[in-house]
Amino acid sequence: MNHLNRTSSRRNFVTRVSAGIGAxxxxxxxxxxxxxxxxxxxxxxxxxxxxxxxYATKQLAPAIEQAKDCYLAGIVTGTKEKEAVxxxxxxxxxxxxxxxxxxxxxxxxxxxxxxxVVLPNSMHAEYTIRAAKAGKHVICEKPMALTAKEGQTMxxxxxxxxxxxxxxxxxxxxxxxxxxxxxxxxxPYGNVQYVQSEVGFTIGDPTQWRLKKTMAGGxxxxxxxxxxxxxxxxxxxxxxxxxxxxxxxxxxVKFKDxxxxxxxxxxxxxxxxxxxxxxxxxxxxxxxxxxxxxxAQLEPATKYTGIKGTIQKRVLDVQPIxxxxxxxxxxxxxxxxxxxxxxxxxxxxRDMRVIDAIYRSLANGGRRELV
Ligand code: NAD
Numbered sequence: 292m293n294h295l296n297r298t299s300s301r302r303n304f305v306t307r308v309s310a311g312i313g314a315x316x317x318x319x320x321x322x323x324x325x326x327x328x329x330x331x332x333x334x335x336x337x338x339x340x341x342x343x344x345x346y347a348t349k350q351l352a353p354a355i356e357q358a359k360d361c362y363l364a365g366i367v368t369g370t371k372e373k374e375a376v377x378x379x380x381x382x383x384x385x386x387x388x389x390x391x392x393x394x395x396x397x398x399x400x401x402x403x404x405x406x407x408v409v410l411p412n413s414m415h416a417e418y419t420i421r422a423a424k425a426g427k428h429v430i431c432e433k434p435m436a437l438t439a440k441e442g443q444t445m446x447x448x449x450x451x452x453x454x455x456x457x458x459x460x461x462x463x464x465x466x467x468x469x470x471x472x473x474x475x476x477x478x479p480y481g482n483v484q485y486v487q488s489e490v491g492f493t494i495g496d497p498t499q500w501r502l503k504k505t506m507a508g509g510x511x512x513x514x515x516x517x518x519x520x521x522x523x524x525x526x527x528x529x530x531x532x533x534x535x536x537x538x539x540x541x542x543x544v545k546f547k548d549x550x551x552x553x554x555x556x557x558x559x560x561x562x563x564x565x566x567x568x569x570x571x572x573x574x575x576x577x578x579x580x581x582x583x584x585x586x587a588q589l590e591p592a593t594k595y596t597g598i599k600g601t602i603q604k605r606v607l608d609v610q611p612i613x614x615x616x617x618x619x620x621x622x623x624x625x626x627x628x629x630x631x632x633x634x635x636x637x638x639x640x641r642d643m644r645v646i647d648a649i650y651r652s653l654a655n656g657g658r659r660e661l662v
Contacts (some may be wrong), residue, residue: 334360335358335359335360335361335362335623336360336361336362336404336405336623336626336627337361337362337363337364337365337387337402337403337404337405338355338361338362338363338364338365338403338404338405338406338407338430338619338623339363339364339365339366339367339387339389339397339403339405339406339407339427340352340363340365340366340367340407340409341366341367341368341389341394341406341407341408341409341410341418341422342367342368342408342409342410342411342414343366343368343370343373343377343409344409344410346409346432347407347409350595350615351407351409351615351619352377352380352381354613354614354615354616354619355615355616355619356381357613357616358616358619358620358623359620360619360620360623360624360627361404361405361619361620361622361623363381363383364383364384364387364402364403364404365383365384365387365388365389365397365400365402365403366383366387366388366389367388367389367390367391367394367397367406368388368389368390369390369391374388384402386400387400387402387403394418394421394425395421395424395425397422397425397427398424398425398426398427403427404427404428404623404626405427405428405429405430405622405623405626406418406422406425406427406428406429406430407429407430407431407432407459407619408422408429408430408431408432409432409459410432411500411501411506411507412434412436412437412506412507412508412513413437413505413506413507413508414506415431415432415434415435415436415445416436416437416441416442416444416445418431419431419435419445419448419449419456420444420445420448422454423445423448423449423451423452423454423456424448424452426452426454427454428454428455428456428457428622428626429449429454429455429456429457430457430458430459430618430619430622431445431456431457431458431459431636431639432458432459433458433459433460433517433639433642434508434513434514434517434639434642434643434646435458435636435639435640435642435643436508436639436643437508437513438508438643438647439640439643439644439646439647441643442636442639442640442643443640445636446636446637446640449636455622455625455626455631455632455635456632456635456636457622457625457632457634457635457636458634458635458636458638458639459618459634460521460618460634460638460639461595461614461615461617461618462518462521462593462598462614463525463618463621463633463634464612464614464617464618464621465598465612465614465617466609466612467589467598467599467600467607467608467609468525468589468592468598470602470607471525471526471578471580471587471589471602471607472525472526472528474580474582474587474602475525475526475527475528476528478582480582480583480584480585480603481582481583481584482561482562482563482582482583483526483527483528483529483559483561483563483580483581483582484562484563484581484582484583485563485564485565485566485580485581486522486523486526486527486563486564486565486566486578486579486580486581487565487566487567487577487578487579488518488519488522488523488526488565488567488577488578488579488592489519489567489568489569489575489576489577490515490516490518490519490569490575490576490592490593491511491515491552491568491569491570491571491572491573491574491575491576492515492570492571492574493571493572493573493574494511494571494572497544497545501514501549501571502545502546502548502549502571503548503549504548504549507549509549509550509646509650510546510548510549510550510551510553510571511549511550511551511552511553511569511570511571512550512553512569512646512649512650513549513646514569514571515569515593516553516567516569516646516649517642517646518569518592518593519565519567519568519569520557520567520642520645520646521642522567522578522592522593523557523559523565523567524641524642524645526565526578526580526587527559527561527563527565529559529560529561529563530559530560530641530661531557531558531559531565531645531661532558532559532560532660532661533557533558533648533658533659533660533661534555534556534557534558534645534648534649534652534658534659534661535555535556535652535657535658535659536553536554536555536556536649536650536652536653536659537553537554537555537653538550538551538552538553538653539551539552539553539554540552541572542572546571546572549571550571550653551570551571551572552568552569552570552571552572552573553568553569553570553649553653554566554567554568555567555649555652557645576590576591576592576593576594577589577590577591577592578590578592578600585602585603586603587600587601587602587603588600588601589607595614595615596610596611596614597610618634621633621634644661644662645661647662648660648661648662
């Protein structure tokens with residue numbers, strides 16, 4: 292097994308939390324650089340984005356401008372017009388621009404160390420595996436795949452080529468969220484009794500890929516429900532053992548193919564349990580954690596900026612930070628130093644197993660154990 296992708300067990304939860312804090316502190320004291328592409332290259336790893344949609348354009352590209360350990364070295368796009376725009380705006384070399392057909396030739400490009408997969412969910416596995424075969428380290432957006440089985444093929448492909456795989460879980464690099472993880476690891480208020488997490492928004496365009504099961508794998512659950520699963524897992528520091536899920540639908544036309552609103556409950560080994568709701572038809576963005584002797588909350592809990600809340604009376608409001616810049620820097624540091632990412636492929640797999648069980652519960656009803 293490749294040491295870089297080794298599964299982190301729950302026993303390592305405390306280590307992972309503190310390692311992440313260490314990595315994030317290091318990044319925060321490095322000097323800021325904003326120069327031309329050629330200057331930026333020194334000491335930095337080159338990342339190529341594949342899929343130049345909303346998230347890559349509006350969040351990742353501006354964020355990587357603030358990164359200290361990596362820079363935008365290349366792009367992969369199927370849209371000719373985007374090539375000139377991105378080349379000009381980010382100083383990308385002509386020979387570092389690929390399309391979906393010639394993507395595999397990226398293998399011989401020494402400027403590209405990491406491929407960042409920012410495509411619709413159904414394309415994550417194919418392009419992660421192709422990037423691994425090209426010998427590139429990979430960051431893949433959430434949800435890592437459509438099923439846990441597919442996620443495993445991605446981990447296997449990366450292990451086989453001895454490249455690292457990380458999932459785009461930016462919240463693991465957010466200082467306020469990390470405080471919640473730290474409490475789970477150190478238990479100053481005793482065991483977690485209960486977690487409530489809710490993430491939802493009202494989705495627009497009825498023709499978008501997010502509403503097509505073949506491309507998205509599911510609806511709100513796959514897209515933002517995954518944040519509730521993450522929250523329940525990092526707020527408890529435990530892996531769930533069983534789930535019960537319920538689905539609610541108000542619009543059978545728009546949501547004929549995917550889930551609109553899902554609620555579910557997770558059971559954890561310590562006896563803690565969580566209750567979550569995700570929706571494409573209601574706004575929600577919060578996390579509440581009840582400990583034996585106290586409580587914590589975050590609201591908003593998953594936004595790109597402004598995550599804030601409290602642990603007991605202590606206010607969590609470290610601002611502003613760029614989650615995506617820290618996330619990409621964090622992975623670049625892992626690749627450079629050969630230390631495992633704090634959000635490896637296995638972290639994505641843990642969520643995929645829960646999602647699989649939620650869909651099994653929705654299909655067949657009742658309590659489903661995690662396999
Ligand atoms: P988007 O629809 O805006 O962009 C998708 C991109 O894929 C587009 O550039 C599109 O041209 C390209 N593409 C290539 N082949 C395609 C095809 N067959 N059908 C449709 N598009 C195709 O989507 P997005 O919002 O940028 O999301 C992309 C990924 O990033 C998703 O997996 C999503 O879950 C993830 N995401 C993560 C976060 C986060 O906070 N971590 C936020 C938003 C999106």
